[in-house]
Amino acid sequence: MEDLLCKIRDCRVCEDHLPMGPNPIIEATKNSKIVIISQAPGRIVHETGIAWNDQSGKKLREWLGVDDETFYDTENFAILPMGFCYPGKAKTGDLPPRKECAPMWHEEVWKELEDTRLKIVIGSYATNYYLPGRSNLTEKVNNYQDYLPEFWPLPHPSPVNRFWRSKNPWFEENVVPELQKKIRKILA
Template identity: 80%
Template sequence: MEDLLCKIRDCRVCSAHLPLGPRPIVEANKNSRIVLISQAPGRIVHETGIAWNDQSGKKLREWLDVDKSTFYNTDNFAILPMGFCYPGKGKTGDLPPRKECAPLWHEEVWKELENTRLKILIGSYAANYYLGKKSNLTQKVQEYEQFLPDYWTIPHPSPVNRFWRSKNPWFEEQIVPQLQRKVKEILSR
């Protein structure tokens, strides 16, 4: 696994398209129990080199009900974005993840993981890649049980996504407590 992570971190496939240059962000070990599959690192994460080291990460840890030491322990959580590098700024947030990363690297990472109990799909890019585009993100979040035991879809925790959360209060009221129970159950084994 370490050799593979080094290869990913050295990847320069799409460097010509990255405004701040390549800095692939990925964390895992063969025993990671929960894999967090999201879109791409933001600017702050790119600058610090620490995954989910921003307001989105703070909200995600709140939703998962874990502290930083639990979150950053790769025995607990692997971090596998759809795009490993910061893609740049768009009109209403960051640009979409680069399309080269997931097809190039995800399957290789899955081959190395031996103890995964749950894959949390964070946002529409991850959900559409792994579950298809037949339904929208809201439907996938509402119908999370139909994708268990393998996948659990949640919205992206970015502050930019606050409008989705305000229109869908059921997510934090009903789904988040169930997600927290599932995470606790997996991490306590």
């Protein structure tokens, strides 16, 4: 696994398309129990090199019901973005993740993981890739049970999505407590 992570972190395939240059963000061990599949690192994560080290990460850890120490323990959580590098700024939020990363690297990462018990799929880019179909992200999140025991779809925890959360209070009222129970069971 460590050799593969080094190869991914050295990747320069998209170098000419990245406004801040490449800085692939990925974290895992062969024993990671939960894999977080998200879209791409943001600017702050790019600058610090620490996955989910921003407001989105703070909200995600709140949803998961874990502290920083638990979250950043790679035996607990692997971080596998759809795009490993910061793609740049869009009108609202960031640009979509680069399309090269997931097809190039994800299958190799899955081959190295030996103890994955849950794949948390965050946002529309990741859910459309891993959970294709006609339903939209809201329907996938609302019907998360349909994807268990392998996957658990979530909206992106970005502050940009605060309107989605206010329009869908059932998510934090009903889904988040069930997710936290599942996480506690896996990490116990």
